[in-house]
Amino acid sequence: MQSMPDRWSVEVAPQLAPEEKIAAWLEVDIDSALHFTRGLVVVTDRRVLAKMSGDIEWGQWLYSDGLSLRHFDHAGIGSLELIDPQKRLACWRYTLGLNVIALRLINHFEQQLEAYLSGQPVHHLDEGVCAQCQAPLPPGEDSCAICPEKKGAVSSRWALFRLVRFAKPYKWSLIFGFLLTLASTAATLVPPYLTLPLMDNILIPYQNGKPIDVGLVRLYMAGLLGSALVAWTLGWARTYILAIVSERIGADLRTSTYEHLLRLS
Template sequence: MQHHHSVDASGVFSGPVGADLRAMLASKENVLAALPVDLSATLRFAAGWVVVTSERLLACDPGTTTWRSWPLGEGLTLKLHDHGGVGSLELHNPQERLAQWRFTLAHHAQALRLVQRFEQQSARGDSGAEDEADEPACPTCHTPLPPDTEECPACARAQPPQTSTWVLLRLWRFARPYRKQLAAGFALTLASTAATLVPPYLTIPLMDDILIPFQNGKQIEPGLVLLYLSGLLLSALAAWGLSWARTYILALVSERIGADLRTTTYEHLLRLSLDYFGGKRTGDLMARIGSETDRINVFLSLHALDFITDVLMIVMTAAILFSINPWLALVTLVPLPFIGWMIHTVRDRLRTGFE
């Protein structure tokens, strides 16, 4: 009789223990889910499998080639949990723990599907592929969907959508009460960036009117030299003062935003059910409230500020260059798109590495 196995079973049948598993299956027995367990009991890397069929639970422990079997019954339960980057799957009956398998969290999605199929098959109590054919199934993992829903619980938990950088725009509702301070900080950013560009701009007349004529033996008026040097000094002092005021205001605003964010998150945690805290470690939740909001504060007060300053510096520098010589400015700015592309590529690789 032809078998109708799940897509998860392709890995186990193509492996070294696939032939033994195929020989153990009955004529009407289908593999519903398969989990590769890649850690032994001593947490060393080794290959093994846990398989749920329509009639029983099969397991080949890491480092072995023999299969163990437990018929699906009323008393069997599977418990899944993880700690320190290691997932653990335990099989229990009402009296004791029968088996335990460990795996890296790269296989966590498959573990979720296996537990779901095990619970569904245990609750159904029958073993017919014909019955499954009439049920709506998830197009991704082919798991039967719960009644009155089109969302697969296993895929929803195992494949969260990738967080976009644009999600930081949600911080605006926390920044809204401080929009006047933010406007003042932006104005100071413009002023400090403009003051920073004054010394390079004064370098042109300083070279043309003082240094080059003096090198050619021409008499230079001391008042003109004093004027240019005073301009350089005043612009440097103005840039320093404006930069200090800008950093002070924006750092203060970022700390206020972080405090509001921590308060709102903590109040939201207090309104959650006890079932939520049963699957989460409270210490980790509280630590994330502190550490993640601190990272947001650093981003707002340092990294975002540096990014805005750099963008304004590039724009103002480009305007000055075009006012002096458009063709020379164009040649100077040609590498900018390539540099932007390189930054985008390296950022994606770094983010993948950190994840």
């Protein structure tokens, strides 16, 4: 069992009876009004102890026949309810990040309650516990399947290679979109090459007193207009094709994710 925070250890120690042992504990992070605060729920071999940060006295409930600890969650908030056959005795709330620890607390509560009522000692299995979430580790395993593996940061660019299998059915559309990108880029480079001879052959000679060659001006202007129209057309076609491909890949991703969720236990 992970060591209890010092502030709680100091408060819990005077509450324990001689030879009373702590089996499990849970530090909750929300009060009954759903305000963020701290509290502690402790399961011992004789009773349940609990206290919120704003409370003066500790609550305690001795083990008895019919006592149970129930768990449920709603809208991202988990709840633990301590009840007996007549009524609800107490309720504690927490964010779902503590859900694994709460389930482990319930398991220890049921073991201790059964042992207390039957008079038989609790049979503890030789199992490791994750230092981060306190969940039992599978036999022969030293890594937790719940907590994320602590690995070095991997560049997000490598994650793009996992999407290749979704892009394969649309490879020709992607290739065509890439060629349109090159063509539209090339079309946007045409006006600068037409502007230079327009300046050298038309505008500068006109400033020096030479007459304007109308046919040459029309040729240059037609080239500028044509390149602009071609660049716009190619850019629109590229955007249209790549937008369709991206939407279809996104749909395939959503479908694959949903199918995977349906196959889970």
